[in-house]
Amino acid sequence: MAQKPGIPKGTRDFNPEQVAKRNYIFNTIRKRFETFGFQPIETPSFENSETLMGKYGDEGDRLIFKILNSGDYLSKVNESAYKEKDSNTLTSSISEKALRYDLTVPFARYVVQHQNEIEFPFKRYQIQPVWRADRPQKGRFREFYQCDADVVGSDSLWQEVEFIQLYDSVFSSLKLEGVTIKINNRKILSGIAEVIGASDKLIDFTVALDKLDKIGEEKVKEEMRSKGILEEGINKLQPLFTLSGSFESQIESLKSILSSSEEGIKGIEELAFINEAISQLGLETATLQLDVTLARGLNYYTGAIFEVAAPKGVQMGSIGGGGRYDDLTGIFGLKNVSGVGISFGLDRIYLVLEELNLFPNTVTKNVEVLFINFGEQEALFSLKAIKLLRSEGINAELYPDTAKMKKQMNHANKRAIPFVVLVGEQEMTSDTYTLKNMTSGEQTKVSLIELIEAIR
RNA sequence: GUGGUUGUAGCUCAGUUGGUUAGAGCGCCUGAUUGUGGUUCAGGAGGUCGUCGGUUCGAGACCGAUCUUCCACCCCA
Numbered sequence: 269m270a271q272k273p274g275i276p277k278g279t280r281d282f283n284p285e286q287v288a289k290r291n292y293i294f295n296t297i298r299k300r301f302e303t304f305g306f307q308p309i310e311t312p313s314f315e316n317s318e319t320l321m322g323k324y325g326d327e328g329d330r331l332i333f334k335i336l337n338s339g340d341y342l343s344k345v346n347e348s349a350y351k352e353k354d355s356n357t358l359t360s361s362i363s364e365k366a367l368r369y370d371l372t373v374p375f376a377r378y379v380v381q382h383q384n385e386i387e388f389p390f391k392r393y394q395i396q397p398v399w400r401a402d403r404p405q406k407g408r409f410r411e412f413y414q415c416d417a418d419v420v421g422s423d424s425l426w427q428e429v430e431f432i433q434l435y436d437s438v439f440s441s442l443k444l445e446g447v448t449i450k451i452n453n454r455k456i457l458s459g460i461a462e463v464i465g466a467s468d469k470l471i472d473f474t475v476a477l478d479k480l481d482k483i484g485e486e487k488v489k490e491e492m493r494s495k496g497i498l499e500e501g502i503n504k505l506q507p508l509f510t511l512s513g514s515f516e517s518q519i520e521s522l523k524s525i526l527s528s529s530e531e532g533i534k535g536i537e538e539l540a541f542i543n544e545a546i547s548q549l550g551l552e553t554a555t556l557q558l559d560v561t562l563a564r565g566l567n568y569y570t571g572a573i574f575e576v577a578a579p580k581g582v583q584m585g586s587i588g589g590g591g592r593y594d595d596l597t598g599i600f601g602l603k604n605v606s607g608v609g610i611s612f613g614l615d616r617i618y619l620v621l622e623e624l625n626l627f628p629n630t631v632t633k634n635v636e637v638l639f640i641n642f643g644e645q646e647a648l649f650s651l652k653a654i655k656l657l658r659s660e661g662i663n664a665e666l667y668p669d670t671a672k673m674k675k676q677m678n679h680a681n682k683r684a685i686p687f688v689v690l691v692g693e694q695e696m697t698s699d700t701y702t703l704k705n706m707t708s709g710e711q712t713k714v715s716l717i718e719l720i721e722a723i724r
Numbered sequence: 725g726u727g728g729u730u731g732u733a734g735c736u737c738a739g740u741u742g743g744u745u746a747g748a749g750c751g752c753c754u755g756a757u758u759g760u761g762g763u764u765c766a767g768g769a770g771g772u773c774g775u776c777g778g779u780u781c782g783a784g785a786c787c788g789a790u791c792u793u794c795c796a797c798c799c800c801a
Contacts, residue, residue: 274774274791274792277791277792277793325799327725327798327799327800328799328800330725330798330799331799331800370801398801400799400800400801402799402800403725403798404793404794405794405795405796406794406795407801408800408801409801412801413801414801415801475799564800565800585800585801586800586801587801588801589800589801611801612801613800613801614801615801616801617801640759640760642759672758673758673759673760673761674757674760674761675761676760676761677760677761677762678761678762679761680761681761681762682761682762688760688761690759690760692759694759702759704760704761706761706762707762709760709761709762711760
């Protein structure tokens with residue numbers, strides 16, 4: 269047993285039941301994406317390192333899986349970097365490719381590369397695995413699937429409205445009711461930073477603010493102080509910490525806080541527009557909530573920021589996220605193309621559905637009838653019937669070996685196959701089939717027509 | 725990347741301050757039952773105690789390293 273094989277940390281095998289459940293989620297999401305007018309694309313598992321590096325911040329670079337060059341990679345190595353044990357410089361000389369870290373940056377690369385073939389606005393969806401060299405935890409893996417839908421080439425705020433509808437539609441289809449779609453706006457965060465005189469410390473400021481519900485008001489203030497934000501500014505934030513109530517009343521409070529910031533006011537207007545549209549259109553099962561502490565993906569989000577929280581009572585990080593990035597393709601040289609998109613975390617949604625017992629019983633498509641194998645003649649006779657059953661859309665199979673009946677019955681039992689058919693000498697001569705219901709134990713002799721009717 | 729945690733049969737877990745041959749339940753295999761599974765009864769197989777090294781007369785237990793699990797940071801789906 270010492271030599272038992274294993275798989276790398278943070279990766280998983282999926283058994284037939286798990287694959288069926290995962291496909292159920294994939295298919296539901298795919299169906300909703302297409303209903304909303306998105307078209308699928310796929311990109312390679314790995315990209316040139318320069319496409320990915322530097323796009324996710326220093327932290328992101330650390331979590332990108334690098335692929336070692338083929339061949340005698342050490343011969344081309346930078347001599348001084350090797351001697352100095354300078355990992356950063358050395359990495360770029362021995363690795364030129366890296367596994368994709370998310371689907372958004374490869375999509376931006378795709379848009380720039382194919383800009384002349386694409387009809388804008390372009391709505392694409394993409395369901396593929398991504399890799400992160402992270403430490404695994406519950407709901408955090410080193411290989412996991414993202415399901416992304418993005419629109420590029422439209423500044424319209426109706427897109428944001430559509431994405432909120434799409435989130436609602438997908439989670440409602442999955443019967444995952446009571447999710448909270450949190451929304452914020454980068455412009456509001458910039459506005460606040462401006463008002464408190466910390467525009468140059470926007471990232472530090474928002475990272476600290478983002479932790480409010482986790483570490484509390486005092487610790488957040490402490491972190492801001494340690495990042496060099498002035499006490500005077502922090503005092504101005506006070507109304508923010510106690511912000512609550514409806515979407516509308518929060519917007520009113522923000523208006524007074526941000527009255528001196530042009531950008532902040534713009535952000536408020538955007539949020540108000542989106543909220544107004546959503547209240548007119550309505551949501552099936554989700555709730556839209558303004559959360560000014562929401563600050564994800566600031567490395568490229570410029571407008572709306574989304575995050576989806578699982579229903580209350582389920583211990584799970586966010587099950588989806590997204591936002592508006594006005595200039596994502598700019599990093600690849602294509603200016604003035606705005607994008608906005610959302611992502612679903614398949615693996616986390618799976619864990620939530622499992623915990624809440626929300627997978628339909630029908631996701632695993634089992635064999636419905638097993639024919640017992642009594643010998644060569646009987647097997648051939650059975651396969652003729654099986655061929656007909658299959659043409660009627662019934663999942664049927666023959667036990668492949670002429671094993672003891674006990675073994676064959678046991679096999680049917682363990683696989684939870686609901687019907688077993690016995691065809692021996694008696695049945696062959698009378699052209700009948702002995703059908704056994706494995707749940708009730710009842711056994712009847714029927715014709716082929718009756719057999720089809722009984723199983724269907 | 726930092727700090728902590730976990731690993732004993734296919735699965736879930738016992739195993740005393742270091743002391744003969746490491747246990748249980750479930751599962752698995754065989755038979756009771758040669759054309760009948762799920763229940764019952766009888767019997768059986770299965771462990772380099774994560775891996776490597778160290779301390780010791782003696783290690784599943786103690787020490788170190790490493791891998792793995794889970795958790796908190798960091799960050800994030």
